[in-house]
Amino acid sequence: MALKFTFPGRFVSPLGFLGMLTFVIFIILGITGALLMLYYEPILDRAWDSVKNINDVIPYGFHLRNIHYHASNAMVMVALLHMYYQYFSGRYKIRNEILWVTGIILGVLTILEAFTGYDIIFSERAELAISIAASLTNSIPILGPQMTEAFFGGGFHDFVLRFYAFHVFLLPIAMLGLMVVHFPRFLVFDIPMVMAITGAIMLTGGVFPVDMGLKFDPNVPPGITVPEWYLTGLYAFLRSAYDKFTTGVAWPGLFIFALLIIPFIDRYKKFSWKDRPIITAIGITSLAQIIVTTYWGFYIDPDRTKSLLERLVIDPVFLYLVMILLVPLSFGFTYMMIKLARNAEANAKIQPKKPTTKSSINLSEKWIYAIFVALLAFQVYLNIAAYYAVLNGMQNYSLFIIGIMMLVFAGMFHIFRHGKSMQKAPPPRPTIPPMPAKAKPPSLTQPGGPEAPQIAANTKVLGDLAAAEKTLAPSAKGSTPSSQSVQSVNKTESPSAHSEQKLVTDEKK
């Protein structure tokens, strides 16, 4: 297989390589998971205690467990973002549909992988999750009970052992196999972004260290628990009615099936979300329903005077009514956004083209060295701080510091790249912007996110007198918010740019 890794020489939007980031997180999970395997014991009465041992006793076990846990959440999240980005940008049309289909299957396996992962801790919540999964499998007509026996085994001892086997071997192997098919041939491996993701996972672990939960004891009634966030949407449906097959198997099955056949339904000739109104509206509807049910699944009536069942059960009529109501709302929202975007495009054409001036703060070589040395010193300080935090038992603080170190490394690498491209670049001419926008080295302000180019463009425009005059004129003419948005779209859009950036700025509005 001819894989080609691209190490970008400048900042590129991570939206385009979210899939690669998912894979990077998968690798992080593989490494931390393999290390956790050294101490974890998939045995009925020892599973929870072994995790507690990892968490409390084994040096850096706390760190590895937290990274493993938060990386699993990050992987589900990044995979979801990746899917929706591909969906709205119509990228699945570029290559054949197999990429999309394998991607959906990979997404389902990712959630199963995360699900089996938090079950083998065998806390109270894990037991509830296993029993719900088993009862859902049981509810499948005809083959259900046999499938439950075949996959789950018969009893808690089997469940822990089997979920462990699924989690550490069967599911990852299946995912790796699918990845071979799923990968496009060109991969962007952006080291600063990879380090930033790693750092973000560690920071999250430091700020929100994952708890142990209570050890499962069948004689003790469990407290109210909800599943992980990627399953609360399903949980909201489970809480609504008692027919488990419809709510727990048929609905999610239908959802996955709908996702699978999307590229075969989408017969629009164009890629952009604006040119595929119905597909975009369906996507927005699904997004709205996922967000609402995800929150709803978490929400439990805080009134403690009511019975547990009363607090848990969601009125099915209410739930389904809201789900149906979200459809016209989402469609209306989508068509409104498309209309706004079209107006903006039309207005942008009327206005005179500004010279495409992008970025930036141009650091001289001297300053680059100075910043590099400062960051190096900062890393030394953070190293010491992280070490002493562990010595003093402040585990999550040290994880937090290590997360910062990863982020600082991302910055260092970025400056290094910037400096290297500066050395290659010809000396800047004084008056005109030195290079065409594309080949220009990135600025420090850019990696901030989608709005960063806009800010950069603004600062540059302020600096450039001629450009400033041009921008002042239209903004003085119309001070309505819509013309303001027109301007920003115009600014971010360079002639050669993809519609990606526009999409982001429009969605933010």
Next chain:
Amino acid sequence: MAQRPSPKSGGKVSRRDFIKLMAAAGTVMTFAVFADWGKFLPPPKQQSTERQMVELPDGSQANVNSFPVNHAEAVIFPKTDDPVLNKEAFRTWQFIRLPEELGGKTNDVSAFRMYSMVCLHLWCLWKYWPQDGRKRGECPCHGSMYDPLTGKAFAGPAALQAPPSNVLPMLDLEITSDGNVWIKPPNWSPNGNGVVGYGRFLT
């Protein structure tokens, strides 16, 4: 392919199609043997043909002459030599002698019941409450209640589940002449003694 006759063969299966058919049949026949290997997945059920004694928590065997009326004990079945497996919730059973009004006074098998303690809702362990006004199985988790006479859930979330998931698995008992209570070899199917954690069809 075989349906569309090539001009030469005149409606018959061509030689090439025939060899393809043979190859497909050969492949199917070669790998058909592995279909039965699916039996590897479900764990084997202990199909002992011998009865086992009802061993109470104190180690003695339950006896019809000494076991009090309107009383219940947790019993491990099938019991193993492995203390970890004996802790398994799926092996815990509630051995009940019915209250007087339900026929608990009689000195035969009809006075006793033995149900799986795993609640059919979300697998907590329910237990029998002998107090006046209760005299029923209650699950501490979500309040499912079970009728001690049949093992059918009559209240709470378990009662709302479709059969067989609203009736507890039940073991058949027999009493020897010395009064000792024994468990007959079970038939682990929804139509027999039921499946633990799943349920039983009430016949």
